Amino acid sequence: MAQGSIVKRCKVCRREGRNQFEACAHAERVYAxxxxxxxxxxxKTIGPNKKEAEAVIAKTLSEVNNGTFYQAEEISLNDFIDKWLDEYAAPRIKANTLYKYKNALQTHxxxxxxxxxxxxxxxxxxRMLMSKLIKIKSAKTCNNLLTMLKTIFKYARRWGYIRxxxxxxxxxxxxxxxxxxxxRPEEINLLLKHCRESFKTFVLTAVLTGMRKGELLGLQWGDIDWNSNTIFVKRSLKYRYKSKLNGEKSWYFDTPKTKYSVRAITMSPRLKEALEIHRITSPITEADLIFVNSAGSPLDPDNTIKREFQPALRIVRFHDLRHTYTSLLIAQGENIKFIQSQLGHASIQTTMDRYGHILPNTNRGVGERLDKLVFGEEKQIANSVV
Known part of the structure; x- marks a missing residue:
């Protein structure tokens, strides 16, 4: 019959000359x-939770006694990260996302x-790793890294390296x-007025379609149905660095953000007219791209867009043009389900969470309308003295 024990260790107790194996309330204590x-x-060290250590020792001794115990090979976190990136992440996520994963893991x-x-x-x-990171990075960045670590350790447990x-x-x-x-509409007009002619159609398309930057850059002339006034989003254009030292990079086509991002967007008459003129004046390219520079290459988001996109009234992000499009649809009373489809959101809940606070309040008079629907007429309630 296998036997085992739980051992408490505490660095603080040891520094103070106390028995580190005795009970204490220090946050640095760990159980093994x-x-x-x-x-x-x-x-084996388990962590600061004694109940967790008790559960692990009970399960381990049970497996030793019934012959099902398996001792996984020791592997460093760095080696397992390489394994996880190669066997899990690389076949499943986009190259640009994989690049960001590798950078975040390498840095932090x-x-x-x-x-x-x-x-x-x-x-x-x-916890110590995250507490140090939150001092120099945003909460969102910290949460993204923690989510990645949770996934990495989930697969380490699933593949038998940890319990x-x-x-x-x-x-x-x-x-x-x-x-x-x-x-606002007046700001849109002022922004377009201050845009160079070659860049104006790009901004106008962003405002009147709500497309993401990569989707706009990857737009081809064949994606436009001129008869049905529809623009089809089929791809996204991304850049990858060949060398960050000299800024050399290359572009490539990628799938849109999610499968729901592949969508059909209604094209307004003004946008159709602008694109027809742009088609006559823009260079013809082998990739059939709509938005290119004078040399026929795709617009560079780290160069051209940042330099050219200078809103006339105040500083906003280019992505805020997507929010602008949404606010315009809401202002003219479009159905929220239609707005979801135009934005390419996976669920209507995503649309409501992001834009629900700017939806108009339509519940005024709901009681009166309910009475009218049920009883056929509006009831006039007057005060009377009995």
Missing amino acids: ISYRVGSKSIF VRSTIGHQYLSKITQNEI ISPTEDVDKYRVEREEMDFL
Whole structure:
């Protein structure tokens, strides 16, 4: 019958000359388990939660006794990240997203806890990592990294390298909702007035379609149905760096953000007219792109757009033109389901969460309208003295 024990260790108690194995309330305390498998003695740190250590030792001893115990090979976090990126992430996510994953892990994880064995990393170390990061990065950035770490450790557990994820009880930070900005009609006209002629149609298309920047850049002439006044979103144009030292990069076509982003957008008469004129004046390109520079290359979001996009009244992001389009649809009373389809949101809940606060209040007089529908006439209620 296998036997084991739970051991408490505390760095603070040890520094103060106290018995580090005795009970204490220090946040630095951790619990470990000790047991034997055959002639081999195994000692494993679990974390700051004693109940968690009790659960692990109970499960481990049960597996040792019934012959189902399996001791996973030790692997460092850096080595497992390589394995996870190669076997899980690379086949499933877009190249641009994979590039961002690698950068974030290299900058914030590999250099701090990447050298440690997976089985040795504790919840306390993950919390310390996040507490340091929140001092220099936004809550959203920290949450994105934590989500990635949770996924990495989930697969480490699923593939048998660890039993419990050290990220399991690490909470995300509260993210304050950013104030959504959009241009009013008079601001749109002023912005278009100050745009160079070659760039004006690009901005107009953004305002009147709500397309994302990459979707606009990847738009081809064959995506426009001139008879039905419809623009079809089929792809996105992205850039990848060949060398960040000299800024050399190349462009490529990618699928839109999600499968719901493949959509048909209604084209207004004014936009149709502008695009017809733009088609006559713009260079013909092998890729059949609508928006190109004078050399026939796609517009560069890190150069041309940032330089040319100078709103006349105040500073807004280019992405705020997407919000502007949405606000225009809401202002003219379009159905929220139609707005969802035009934006390419996966669910109507996404649309409501982002734009519900600017929807008009339509519940005034609902009681009176209900009475009229049921009873056929509006009831006039007068005060009377009995």
